[in-house]
Amino acid sequence: MNFKKLFLSACLSLSVSQVAFAERVELDKVVATVNNGVVLQSEVNVVIDRVKKNAEQQGTQLPSDKTLRLQAVERLVDQEIMMQLAERMGLEISDAQLDQTLANIAGDQGGTITDLRRTIEASGESFAAYREEIRREITTGQVMRANVDRRIYVSPQEIDNLLKIMESQGANNEEYDIGHILVKLPSKASPEEIEAERNRAEKVIELLNKGEDFKRIAIASSGGAKALDGGQLGWMGINDMPTLFAEAVKGKKKDDIIGPLRSGAGFHIIKIQDIRGRQVVETTEVRSRHILIKPSIILSEEKARSMLQGFVKDLREGKADFAALAKEHSEDPGSALKGGEYDWTDPSTYVPAFRDTLLSLQVGELSEPFRSTFGWHIVQLLDKRIADKTEQAKRNRAHGILFNRKFKEESFKWQNEMREQAHIEIFPAE
Known part of the structure; x- marks a missing residue:
């Protein structure tokens, strides 16, 4: 009798364990x-x-x-x-x-x-x-x-052409807060598929014009990268947008719904959520010098940081010369031979970690070791000035606008290519 109870207890324990295991699998299927x-x-x-x-x-x-x-x-x-x-x-x-x-x-x-x-x-x-x-x-x-x-090349001629357009528009100080919904099209869509998706886009616009919440519709319907963020693209100037959007928003007002706009990706619907003016900001330039140490299989992260910490200690105590250390140890070929020096530069062109560290320093101050995408650095701020770089800034801005526009368009194409090359199977919810 006792043996039967023991056997039954073991069976029940096994059954409970199996159920618990099945539940764990179900939770992380x-x-x-x-x-x-x-x-x-x-x-x-x-x-x-x-x-x-x-x-x-x-x-x-x-x-x-x-x-x-x-x-x-x-x-x-x-x-x-x-x-x-x-x-x-x-x-x-x-x-x-x-x-x-x-x-x-x-x-x-x-x-x-x-x-x-x-x-x-x-x-x-x-x-x-x-x-x-x-x-x-x-x-x-x-x-x-x-x-x-x-995959992106911006030619000098493209920059010149954009500068002419920007000049013809005058101050062009408007920025738009854009909401975006994309109704996707297959890469080789048939005429019937194109018409079906166009009708779907039109129905989305009808809902929006009736006062439906844009973010909710974007989360539910958009095939764009920002779908789960409610289709929020943020603030953009005319020249920061894809050409398709830039042409469409001209002359439009706040809360206007625009679309459907056809591109190779599908049908776009955009909402102008707000409009604001753009302020002119003076250009700050800095002159600096740095030493870069790159971690490797041989040199660990901690060893690279510790090495630079030793340099900082010696420099602050006057036991070492910055230029000599840079020439001997820095792994930035562009500055090492110059004693680690960078000429006058707009700090916004640097990677965020380097830019933020540099801007936190007083003239003459030496930083502690810090990490960027390139490796471990120490940097010294040699001088700072407010410079009139109007013409160069315009050219740099034009290049940035063209590059960012092409990057947005090219990145979408590239992601689609990568997805088409991948073997993907999505299982339906039970």
């Missing part, structure tokens, strides 16, 4: 495969939860959970493709580089990494998961930049 990688249900849940929290804070209505799931899976599939490319490229974001980015994020909010951690955990999220999400965002951004930049 595979919802999509991307080449040799997967997208998990838990990852989809994190994205959906974040969108819901943001929508609640902003008072934005959301579509159904089914629609949110589809959008979240699409975003995670694209992210998985980028992460696989990063692995093939050997691109890794170190903990030191990640910490520097988190410090910058916290600084923008007027706090420290500790403050940022408290904020994240107070919202119910894991700070460790948040760190890894930021690492993925940095990685995917660098993968895209590395692959798309080399």
Whole structure:
């Protein structure tokens, strides 16, 4: 009798264990495969939860959970493709580089990494998961930049032509806060498919004209990169927009709905959410010198930082010469032979970590070691001035406008190419 009870107890224990195991599998099941990688249900849940929290804070209505799931899976599939490319490229974001980015994020909010951690955990999220999400965002951004930049060329003639257009428009001090919805088209759409998607875009416009919330419709319907952000592209000047948008917004007013605008990607719908004037800002230039040490298999992150810390100590005590150290140790070929010096430069042209550190210094002050995307640096601010660089600034701005316009258009094409080359299978929700 006792043996039977013992056997029954063992069976019940096994059954409970099997159920618990089945529940764990169910919680983290595979919802999509991307080449040799997967997208998990838990990852989809994190994205959906974040969108819901943001929508609640902003008072934005959301579509159904089914629609949110589809959008979240699409975003995670694209992210998985980028992460696989990063692995093939050997691109890794170190903990030191990640910490520097988190410090910058916290600084923008007027706090420290500790403050940022408290904020994240107070919202119910894991700070460790948040760190890894930021690492993925940095990685995917660098993968895209590395692959798309080399596909873009801006000719001097293009710059001259744009400068003439800008001059003919006078001050051109208007910026537009743009909302965007994209109704996607397949790469080789048939006439019937094109007409069907055009009708769908028209129905979206009808809903918007009836007063439906733009962000909610964008989250539910848009195939654009900013869909889960409510289709918010932010503030842009005429010359910062894709040509298709720039032509469409001319003469339009706040709250106007424009579209559908046809491009190779599909049908675009844009809303002018606000309009504001652009202010002219004086150009600050700095003269500086730095030493760059790049971590490697042989030289660890900590060793590179410690090496520079030793240089800082010797320099402050007058035991070393900056130019001599730069010539001997700096791994920036453009400045090392000049004793680490950079000529007068607009600091905005530098990577964020270098720019922000440089602008925090007083003239003559030497920084502590800091990490950028290039490696570990120390930098000294030699001088600062306000310069009249009107003509050069116009030319630089024209180049930036053309580059950014081409980057936006080319990055979308490149992402579509990468997606078409990938083997993707998305499993329907049960």
